[in-house]
Amino acid sequence: MAKKPTTHNDAAKPTAKVTPSDITGTDIGGESPQKASPVPNDAVLSLSFAEPQGSGGETRQIAGDEVATLTTQQGIPIADNQNTLKQGVRGPALLEDSHFREKMFHFDHERIPERVVHARGYGAHGFFELTDSLADVSRADIFQRIGERTPAFVRFSTVAGSKGSSDLARDVRGFAVKLYTQEGNWDLVGNNIPVFFIQDAIKFPDLVHAAKPEPDRDFPQAQTAHDNFWDFISLTPESFHMIMWTMSDRAIPRSLRTMEGFGVHTFRLVDAEGKSTFVKFHWKPKQGLQSVVWNEAVKINGADPDFHRRDLWEAINGGDFPEWELGVQLFNDAFADSFDFDVLDATKLIPEELIPVRIVGRLVLDRVVDNFFAETEQVAFCTQNVPPGIDFSNDPLLQGRNFSYLDTQIKRLGSPNFTHIPINAPKCPMAHFQQDGHMAMRNPAGRVNYEPNSWGATLGGPREDPVRGFTSFAESADGPKQRVRSESFADHYSQARQFFVSQTPIEQKHIGDALVFELSKVERPDIRSRTVSHLLNIDAMLAATVASGLGLALPDPAVAARKPISDLPASDRLSIVKNGPQSFKGRKLGILLSDGADAAVFRALLKAVDAEGAVYEVIAPKIAGVTLSDGVTVAAKHKIDGGPSVLFDAVAILLSTEGGELLSGDAAAKDFATDAFAHCKYLGFSAEAQPIFVKAGLVGDLDEACLPLTKAADAKAFIEACRSLRYWPRELKVDLDAATVA
Numbered sequence: 178m179a180k181k182p183t184t185h186n187d188a189a190k191p192t193a194k195v196t197p198s199d200i201t202g203t204d205i206g207g208e209s210p211q212k213a214s215p216v217p218n219d220a221v222l223s224l225s226f227a228e229p230q231g232s233g234g235e236t237r238q239i240a241g242d243e244v245a246t247l248t249t250q251q252g253i254p255i256a257d258n259q260n261t262l263k264q265g266v267r268g269p270a271l272l273e274d275s276h277f278r279e280k281m282f283h284f285d286h287e288r289i290p291e292r293v294v295h296a297r298g299y300g301a302h303g304f305f306e307l308t309d310s311l312a313d314v315s316r317a318d319i320f321q322r323i324g325e326r327t328p329a330f331v332r333f334s335t336v337a338g339s340k341g342s343s344d345l346a347r348d349v350r351g352f353a354v355k356l357y358t359q360e361g362n363w364d365l366v367g368n369n370i371p372v373f374f375i376q377d378a379i380k381f382p383d384l385v386h387a388a389k390p391e392p393d394r395d396f397p398q399a400q401t402a403h404d405n406f407w408d409f410i411s412l413t414p415e416s417f418h419m420i421m422w423t424m425s426d427r428a429i430p431r432s433l434r435t436m437e438g439f440g441v442h443t444f445r446l447v448d449a450e451g452k453s454t455f456v457k458f459h460w461k462p463k464q465g466l467q468s469v470v471w472n473e474a475v476k477i478n479g480a481d482p483d484f485h486r487r488d489l490w491e492a493i494n495g496g497d498f499p500e501w502e503l504g505v506q507l508f509n510d511a512f513a514d515s516f517d518f519d520v521l522d523a524t525k526l527i528p529e530e531l532i533p534v535r536i537v538g539r540l541v542l543d544r545v546v547d548n549f550f551a552e553t554e555q556v557a558f559c560t561q562n563v564p565p566g567i568d569f570s571n572d573p574l575l576q577g578r579n580f581s582y583l584d585t586q587i588k589r590l591g592s593p594n595f596t597h598i599p600i601n602a603p604k605c606p607m608a609h610f611q612q613d614g615h616m617a618m619r620n621p622a623g624r625v626n627y628e629p630n631s632w633g634a635t636l637g638g639p640r641e642d643p644v645r646g647f648t649s650f651a652e653s654a655d656g657p658k659q660r661v662r663s664e665s666f667a668d669h670y671s672q673a674r675q676f677f678v679s680q681t682p683i684e685q686k687h688i689g690d691a692l693v694f695e696l697s698k699v700e701r702p703d704i705r706s707r708t709v710s711h712l713l714n715i716d717a718m719l720a721a722t723v724a725s726g727l728g729l730a731l732p733d734p735a736v737a738a739r740k741p742i743s744d745l746p747a748s749d750r751l752s753i754v755k756n757g758p759q760s761f762k763g764r765k766l767g768i769l770l771s772d773g774a775d776a777a778v779f780r781a782l783l784k785a786v787d788a789e790g791a792v793y794e795v796i797a798p799k800i801a802g803v804t805l806s807d808g809v810t811v812a813a814k815h816k817i818d819g820g821p822s823v824l825f826d827a828v829a830i831l832l833s834t835e836g837g838e839l840l841s842g843d844a845a846a847k848d849f850a851t852d853a854f855a856h857c858k859y860l861g862f863s864a865e866a867q868p869i870f871v872k873a874g875l876v877g878d879l880d881e882a883c884l885p886l887t888k889a890a891d892a893k894a895f896i897e898a899c900r901s902l903r904y905w906p907r908e909l910k911v912d913l914d915a916a917t918v919a
């Protein structure tokens with residue numbers, strides 16, 4: 178018997194968006210109110226998004242809505258998007274099915290090569306606003322007029338992991354800024370750490386090969402805790418300053434919004450007379466610095482691998498626009514000559530105590546992308562994109578980068594016309610004779626495509642401008658061709674030590690813990706030992722702590738190419754804890770509720786959270802939500818199993834007597850409390866939460882950062898306490914390794 182033909186055209190019908198309150202009749206939402214997402218998220222809107230690509234805007238009515246007609250890329254209207262063309266109902270597919278062929282062909286070619294490094298990233302649009310003119314030192318147009326705004330696009334990234342890796346890997350973060358200035362695009366392609374692993378670009382492929390998954394087994398993914406990485410590092414002493422940073426909590430930021438950004442290299446600013454001033458660029462987050470702790474990072478990766486991108490998306494869509502100040506350290510040849518280290522050496526920084534950071538502008542991110550691929554994936558940063566007034570130094574790492582980035586974009590984007598893609602196109606006028614190539618969207622019009630020509634001002638096209646045009650700083654260079662490393666690059670440990678001694682004791686402990694963790698994953702004892710031999714040149718106590726954590730006999734110190742300076746003064750700006758915001762603004766409170774929880778305390782908590790400029794999310798035994806003591810229902814954002822406390826900056830547990838008894842038998846609820854406690858978070862609780870603390874073994878340990886929420890008046894004090902972000906003294910009581918910290 179022949180089967181009846183079936184169609185599924187109903188699937189194309191738009192469905193109404195279902196909100197939690199549709200299901201539960203909820204009175205209060207399960208999270209802080211958010212601005213509506215501007216991004217289409219149902220069938221109808223995504224069709225209208227495709228409209229400019231050729232549907233021609235043809236529409237028809239479906240269930241009362243105007244819906245665009247689905248077409249092929251050639252604009253041919255499609256009658257059936259559910260079934261291939263067949264000979265007979267159950268017969269073979271036909272080659273003439275051009276709609277199927279085009280759809281599959283396009284799908285098969287959807288991916289472009291991911292970035293070799295910085296593959297996983299997240300971007301947003303915004304603007305740069307000049308707050309202090311730099312006209313005294315630079316002719317760059319962007320630095321002339323106070324108050325003027327320049328459009329910007331920023332892409333944050335991890336370095337080692339593939340595109341689909343998780344956000345909380347221990348890693349450097351990329352902080353790449355494209356500024357669409359009126360004299361061309363300026364790409365400041367920086368990191369969240371002000372120094373780099375290597376001094377010369379020729380070592381970059383080795384560094385990256387060593388950091389990425391080992392080539393025979395293709396693991397571990399997105400982590401440096403393996404033999405190859407530490408083998409390379411322990412054979413490359415210049416990397417140890419950067420290692421101090423990557424083993425610190427800088428490498429596990431709480432949010433992309435709570436990290437600093439650095440241009441890393443020494444650049445030049447050049448004025449109209451051609452005079453040069455050296456400069457280092459800094460982005461300082463208005464949100465303050467903040468990181469997570471390692472055990473938390475590991476768990477966040479499981480609970481929400483998109484933790485950082487979600488945070489940025491939610492903050493911008495919630496109207497809490499992330500902001501950074503642009504700071505510059507300006508210095509001249511005299512300072513460069515007198516400085517203990519070479520300003521061309523990217524493994525060194527200049528302490529802010531020596532050259533203060535002058536704040537000259539602000540960067541605000543106020544718009545998420547319309548489409549991740551079109552913008553964040555296709556954005557092409559090139560270090561060599563600098564407008565007139567900004568120039569390079571001879572830093573050998575920067576010089577190498579200036580070659581690499583253009584090369585990489587042709588591989589990734591596949592055409593020399595990648596500047597025709599809107600995200601990469603300058604927003605100022607362009608005029609040149611470059612033409613043709615794959616996907617050329619904008620060939621020059623007219624008969625003339627060369628220069629000089631004799632077609633006159635109107636027909637002859639653009640001409641060079643020796644005054645306005647980019648002029649390289651006229652630095653003189655001479656000497657024999659040779660492959661050498663300057664003697665002035667030979668000190669590898671002094672600033673590593675300076676960074677270490679600038680940290681608070683808890684941050685120093687974290688560096689030790691991280692080194693022990695990473696090296697405990699290294700299989701070869703000689704690599705572990707060689708690494709510790711370098712630490713001995715940095716700090717004897719750190720080396721001893723790591724050796725003891727590994728159960729390793731202390732080796733001899735590594736032979737230093739130059740004797741380290743051991744008395745460089747501590748620099749407070751290098752510590753995260755010393756630069757915390759002392760504010761809960763922009764942070765997230767997780768509120769674990771049960772049926773019957775005290776409505777007055779809950780409402781007071783929401784009020785206090787709102788007053789602080791923070792946000793909240795409700796966690797409950799069931800995703801449908803809970804009914805409070807006053808009969809009002811509250812939607813949940815997370816079921817308890819999907820909303821662990823690692824996702825929040827602080828937590829409150831508000832339960833009824835029955836709720837407390839019920840949840841004390843639930844492992845996820847116990848983990849919620851024990852993790853919040855172990856991660857030194859502020860913890861507010863109603864008395865009814867006691868059974869959970871009993872079962873979790875926390876009762877005797879609750880400290881001054883565990884605050885009762887018995888009445889509405891307690892809420893404000895609790896949120897004010899949360900401003901410290903963490904209660905660090907607790908960590909020394911909950912970590913075995915703490916015993917080794919002095």
Ligand code: HDE
Nearest residue numbers: 292295332351352353367368373378381441577581582585
């Ligand atoms: Fe990169 N780097 N890099 N890098 N880098 C790339 O370019 C390279 C270095 C940085 O969000 C690649 O488009 C070399 C330092 C960021 O799209 C590639 C050297 C710093 C991003 C490349 C370095 C960075 C990249 C890969 C040593 C901080 C992501 C994909 C000389 C100052 C940009 C791409 C984005 C990306 C080469 C060292 C930052 C291969 C050869 C130092 C933020 O071209």
